[in-house]
Amino acid sequence: MKYKVILPTSVLVASLLFSGCGQKENAEAGQTPAAPTTTETSTTPPADFTVAVEQYRTFAVEQCDLFVKETEKFTNAVKSGKLEEAKKLYAPARSYYERIEPVAEALGDLDPNIDARVNDVDAADWRGFHRIEKALWEDNTTAGQEGYADQLLKDAQLLRAKIETIDIDASLMVTGAVELLNEVSSSKVTGEEELYSHTDLYDFAANVEGAYKIFEILKPELAKKDADLEKEIGERFDILQKELDTYKKGDGYVDYTELKDDEVRKLSQNLDALAEPLSNMGKILGV
Amino acid sequence: MSEHNQNSNDSILKKPMTRRDVLRLAGTGGLGLLLGGSAVGGMFAAESHRKTEAAKVPSASEDQVPFYGQHQAGIITPAQNFICFAAFDVTASGSNSLQKLFQSWTAAAAAMAEGKQVGEESSNHNLPPVDTGESVGLTPSRLTITFGAGPSLFDDRFGLASKRPPAFKDLPSFNGEQLEPQWCGGDIGVQVCADDMQVAFHAVRNLARIARGKAVLRWVQEGFQRSTQADPTGSTPRNLLGFKDGTVNPDVNSAQDMNKVVWARGNDGAAWMSGGSYMAVRRIRMRIEVWDRSSLKDQENTFGRYRASGAPLGAKNEFDPVDLSAKDEKGNPHIPADSHVALARGDGSIQILRRSYSYSGGIDLKTGQLDAGLLFISYQRDLFKQFVPMQQKLAKSDRLNEYILHVGSAVFACFPGASKGGYIGDTLF
Numbered sequence: 033m034k035y036k037v038i039l040p041t042s043v044l045v046a047s048l049l050f051s052g053c054g055q056k057e058n059a060e061a062g063q064t065p066a067a068p069t070t071t072e073t074s075t076t077p078p079a080d081f082t083v084a085v086e087q088y089r090t091f092a093v094e095q096c097d098l099f100v101k102e103t104e105k106f107t108n109a110v111k112s113g114k115l116e117e118a119k120k121l122y123a124p125a126r127s128y129y130e131r132i133e134p135v136a137e138a139l140g141d142l143d144p145n146i147d148a149r150v151n152d153v154d155a156a157d158w159r160g161f162h163r164i165e166k167a168l169w170e171d172n173t174t175a176g177q178e179g180y181a182d183q184l185l186k187d188a189q190l191l192r193a194k195i196e197t198i199d200i201d202a203s204l205m206v207t208g209a210v211e212l213l214n215e216v217s218s219s220k221v222t223g224e225e226e227l228y229s230h231t232d233l234y235d236f237a238a239n240v241e242g243a244y245k246i247f248e249i250l251k252p253e254l255a256k257k258d259a260d261l262e263k264e265i266g267e268r269f270d271i272l273q274k275e276l277d278t279y280k281k282g283d284g285y286v287d288y289t290e291l292k293d294d295e296v297r298k299l300s301q302n303l304d305a306l307a308e309p310l311s312n313m314g315k316i317l318g319v
Numbered sequence: 320m321s322e323h324n325q326n327s328n329d330s331i332l333k334k335p336m337t338r339r340d341v342l343r344l345a346g347t348g349g350l351g352l353l354l355g356g357s358a359v360g361g362m363f364a365a366e367s368h369r370k371t372e373a374a375k376v377p378s379a380s381e382d383q384v385p386f387y388g389q390h391q392a393g394i395i396t397p398a399q400n401f402i403c404f405a406a407f408d409v410t411a412s413g414s415n416s417l418q419k420l421f422q423s424w425t426a427a428a429a430a431m432a433e434g435k436q437v438g439e440e441s442s443n444h445n446l447p448p449v450d451t452g453e454s455v456g457l458t459p460s461r462l463t464i465t466f467g468a469g470p471s472l473f474d475d476r477f478g479l480a481s482k483r484p485p486a487f488k489d490l491p492s493f494n495g496e497q498l499e500p501q502w503c504g505g506d507i508g509v510q511v512c513a514d515d516m517q518v519a520f521h522a523v524r525n526l527a528r529i530a531r532g533k534a535v536l537r538w539v540q541e542g543f544q545r546s547t548q549a550d551p552t553g554s555t556p557r558n559l560l561g562f563k564d565g566t567v568n569p570d571v572n573s574a575q576d577m578n579k580v581v582w583a584r585g586n587d588g589a590a591w592m593s594g595g596s597y598m599a600v601r602r603i604r605m606r607i608e609v610w611d612r613s614s615l616k617d618q619e620n621t622f623g624r625y626r627a628s629g630a631p632l633g634a635k636n637e638f639d640p641v642d643l644s645a646k647d648e649k650g651n652p653h654i655p656a657d658s659h660v661a662l663a664r665g666d667g668s669i670q671i672l673r674r675s676y677s678y679s680g681g682i683d684l685k686t687g688q689l690d691a692g693l694l695f696i697s698y699q700r701d702l703f704k705q706f707v708p709m710q711q712k713l714a715k716s717d718r719l720n721e722y723i724l725h726v727g728s729a730v731f732a733c734f735p736g737a738s739k740g741g742y743i744g745d746t747l748f
């Protein structure tokens with residue numbers, strides 16, 4: 033579902049540079065270089081998400097830059113045989129990826145190459161973070177991981193290059209926010225994401241932060257459409273964040289295995305409590 | 320989007336056609352090309368036959384139990400085929416959000432009891448549907464949804480402490496029970512019953528969804544009894560030990576009996592409970608394997624009734640009066656003094672309204688044995704004057720104890736009914 037927006041020409045040119053899709057529509061609009069207009073003169077003109085989309089793109093690119101930088105530190109540690117350092121760098125590097133996961137997922141093969149878990153792909157194709165994770169924690173060694181490390185860094189760089197071209201629209205943002213939380217609820221909250229390192233809470237927090245960023249950007253528009261919903265989502269983010277904060281340790285989070293069953297359940301329930309109203313953010317998109 | 324459309328176009332050719340597809344094609348004249356004329360005739364004949372059959376399906380009023388009324392539905396309502404029981408814990412703070420929760424629940428429950436979906440569906444394709452959809456097109460199936468407050472709702476969280484009925488508190492512990500926390504308690508209990516399991520499940524699921532952020536599920540237990548299809552005569556259902564269960568129960572059609580046994584009164588201690596009732600729920604595991612190895616004689620002596628007819632031992636028919644003093648030729652009582660019926664009945668002065676279902680929960684992973692039993696539910700005017708003394712006696716010496724184990728327990732103060740415009744629980748707030 034593409035969202036059709038008519039842009040002022042100056043923005044248009046910029047977005048043509050960034051965006052690979054939606055070009056036809058924009059190009060057509062470009063033939064009438066008038067002041068900003070809307071397609072139809074209906075009573076409630078569809079909201080203009082140009083600014084929001086650009087804000088989110090900036091965020092995604094920023095995260096991606098950091099992701100490459102931190103991944104490089106991690107892969108360097110792996111390649112130079114620094115086991116403890118590699119272990120320390122693993123989860124923080126992944127956070128940048130986890131914050132923008134839906135965007136990365138839109139890029140086809142890159143997500144499995146970077147983030148596949150042991151049974152997600154055929155054994156022969158398995159590479160990326162979790163492949164190395166297994167070696168570091170289960171086999172307690174960096175030996176033999178050099179090739180995977182090189183590949184991972186290359187994949188990260190490829191993600192950075194491709195992210196410029198990705199077609200982001202308001203709809204992707206709205207569904208992306210919910211997807212981020214669904215990610216948490218289906219694998220991170222159960223401790224299935226980080227089978228060997230048990231750093232699931234890093235991913236958990238990063239997914240939530242990624243969803244929050246989207247909410248933050250779309251908030252003004254949502255407040256216009258449904259102030260109660262906007263307030264409710266804000267409150268539920270707060271509650272979940274407070275809950276997560278109790279598991280902070282140093283710069284990161286406690287090992288997933290330290291969580292008791294009822295603590296996991298509570299996190300999961302707070303997450304569901306947030307995801308439910310968040311899934312109604314699509315209201316801002318109109319029918 | 321376009322990909323989707325393409326897929327669905329393809330699929331008409333690939334997938335076997337549904338009856339509706341055929342009818343739709345028939346409407347456009349396409350059917351004649353696909354099927355011979357006679358087939359078309361047959362198809363429409365089938366359709367009209369279905370219509371006359373539909374006339375035999377219970378009418379809306381038989382299939383629908385009114386939600387609003389003086390008392391909540393689901394208490395003296397004749398037991399439906401299925402139950403889905405849900406206990407919730409409230410996570411929201413403040414009596415305001417609790418009140419709102421009951422208001423939204425009431426609206427949804429009233430709609431579902433009429434076979435309608437919860438809430439107004441919007442046409443916005445960017446939103447998840449308001450109703451989860453699995454009951455679309457299904458009849459109300461005599462759905463009842465009965466709400467009650469657990470003792471924990473009257474702690475200091477909602478300012479309701481002063482409203483707790485003096486005689487409403489957690490049950491004392493009983494001999495032999497092995498309660499597991501995952502089957503106990505709850506701030507709110509919701510008994511959902513219907514003649515269709517999917518209709519019942521749909522109700523619980525949607526109530527849980529509406530509650531997100533305000534209340535969370537604490538435990539859920541599904542249950543069943545023989546269905547009305549399997550027993551059109553409506554004879555007393557058998558429990559999983561093979562005995563007729565529910566023979567002796569107070570008469571729900573007698574207002575006098577119900578007022579005496581079931582309905583709480585304003586001057587019983589809590590004005591807001593006037594017209595409500597107190598519910599006891601026990602998840603009672605049956606040691607099925609052990610039971611199946613015991614002789615018929617032992618089984619019948621356990622209950623004090625014959626397995627085949629359900630008649631009291633020494634009597635002929637199921638509904639013959641239970642005479643605990645009747646003796647056999649050797650002078651022993653026909654009905655053993657420590658049998659379930661003898662102990663539960665006592666001198667007959669204490670009664671409860673039982674409304675239990677069987678449950679089956681797969682297997683016990685430790686032993687590999689069936690995890691099955693009775694989701695015992697009873698309604699009474701006063702838990703501590705009715706259920707508690709009865710269960711104390713049973714727990715101490717019931718022969719049945721060899722074959723059962725109480726693993727779950729909860730009590731709920733079930734609100735009086737709501738009238739249109741009001742909501743369940745409105746007398747409490």
Ligand code: HEM
Pocket residue numbers: 558560562563564565566567568601603605622624641659660663664671692693695706709710713723
């Ligand atoms: C798994 C547990 C139980 C099973 C299998 C069971 C089964 C039965 C059966 C077969 C009867 C005879 C038929 C009838 O009158 O309905 C009966 C009667 C009765 N049961 Fe239970 N029961 C169980 C638990 C309980 C509990 C926990 C209570 C209450 C504390 C209870 C209270 C009664 C009463 C009041 C009667 C009627 C006695 C009379 O007046 O004749 N039962 N039960």
